Amino acid sequence: MTLATGKVGVICCSGEDLPEGTISRVATRLVLEKLRPEETVTLCLPLFLAGGEDERAFARVFPTIAVDGCSKKCAEAGTRRFSGKPVATIVVSEVMKKYPKLKAKSREKLNSEEMGLAMRVAEEIAEKVDEVLCKTNK
């Protein structure tokens, strides 16, 4: 891995247990590919947890944002345990409370409503990225 300045690592839970885990994954990819492609990288949580030293080193040096599907907050806990506390944590189930009309049911493929939710989560991640980089650059 090549370390670069001005980057934020986004670590999502990608959990298979709940639709919120899938939303965390899709939202993270939306940030990486569409909303903040130049400012973000993703760290693979399973690799991070399995002992990936490059991922852990990145998270020790650069700011990270954890994106968790549910209140277990596995991405946040894993990052804290192996590298350091993330600068922010976004919990999908909490974001969903702001949009009670939008429901998440599928774990495999998101429908248009669920994609809408993923985009809302992605926008919150992007806002945090901007905040973090703004602070870092001051």
Place this chain on the structure above:
Amino acid sequence: MQNEQVSLQSMRGDKVAIISCAGMDKALGSVARACAFKVVERLRPNETLLICIPPLVADVKPYSELIKKYPVILIDGCAERCATKIAAKNGAKLRGRVFIPQSVQKHGLKPNTASDIGPEGEELAEKIAEEIAVQIDKLLGK
């Protein structure tokens, strides 16, 4: 609540636990994940439990107990073999393993990207899921 659902499910008879890599930055991780869902939601919904990797490392029950109680089939997306490493470290009863790069070679199908595995990726996931379903039947003596 989800934990309770998993516990109740596991009481209903013989099961096989599936652990998939869910890797974020490779298309093969997305294929692994797609295979797991095809097996658990469509092909063998009553015979399988899908085990989420992150809670395993955090030792969240009942996940950490279920992988010791039931035979486990692993799906690794890349050479890092994270699913295998994490499952082995947590004492899983390993009984089967799928290595997606090998399946890519075997079936000659190449997934598109991590965000969209594309038609070949879908077909690949379907084929691997069917192979996993056969492994499950063997493990359960069906």
